[in-house]
Amino acid sequence: MKKLKTQVIVNPESAKGETRKRWTQIREGLRHFVHEFQYVFTERPLQAIDLARASLREGTELIIGVGGDGTLNEIANGFYDGEKPINAEASLGVIPSGSGCDLMRSLQIPSKLGGAMAVLKDAVAVSIDIGKVTFRGSDGKPAERYFLNVADFGLGGEVVREVNRKRLERKASSYVKCLATTVLRFKNKRVHLRIDGRELPRNEYLIGAVANGRVFGKGMKIAPEARLDDGLFDAVLVRGMKLFEFARQSWKLINGSHIGYRKVDLIRGRKVEAVPEDLEEEILLEMDGEQLGSLPATFEIIPRGLLVKGYL
16 A cells, blocks of 8 residues: 555544454554554544544545544545535545444445455545535534435434433443334424425425435445445435334335335435425434434535545
8 A cells, every 4th residue: 555644533432432442453453554644532522523624734645534434424524624625635544443334335344353454455545425415403503514325314313313312321222222212203204305406296204315325224225226436316215104014114124125115215316405394393314323403404415525445
């Protein structure tokens, strides 16, 4: 691998704190495969954005994120200053070490440390699309964010909020358990959708996923045919279901066979607009596993907006 000025950004709390415990092993692996680098631990949410941005302004050519999808999302946001990339030639590397590492599946990055290190050493950086979302922030004000993998509204946003609530209460609970408890009380959402300017019939939705990558929710193949470099979102729209129907069909989300089911629509496009029918209703939005706000939201694709070490 060509010697690049390299910064490693580590989220020590990722993987429920296991990353901190494994850091010595990870660091020694990086010394073997990458050789020279600097590293820094994050100490608060969103800090990775600032760390990445400052590092790129200082001439860093490769930033390696050690953590899950949320950590990579923050680092990727740091590659941009407003609408423009700080250094369009700089690239992102991935060491998966989080409770959610869904992006790596679309980039063919192994979950094992040695395999992920080999990708850093051997893979050429590939250009992937990224998404930009304008939405209603948690404070009620307009907000903007980039995402790498999948953004979705409806059930996913509420599941992530439940995961975060359990984490704050220091109660152990998996994504699957939070999904099971959330779906029991979830009410389908009436949303007005427009894709590339074409209005869709108003409907009730269980899930509205705007997918760049193929997998979300700890391994569910929400958009099995999505590509990271085709310049299009795969909008996967799951219309309202009652609990029994969802229970019978939910296994299809795991293997991707839900595409083609009578209540699932797949529409590809460059711009997706989602507005609640009742503007006072809170319809939660999550991006790359982080619950950050709510609808209304506009999702726009940025073709080949980021260089990432991986395989397409």
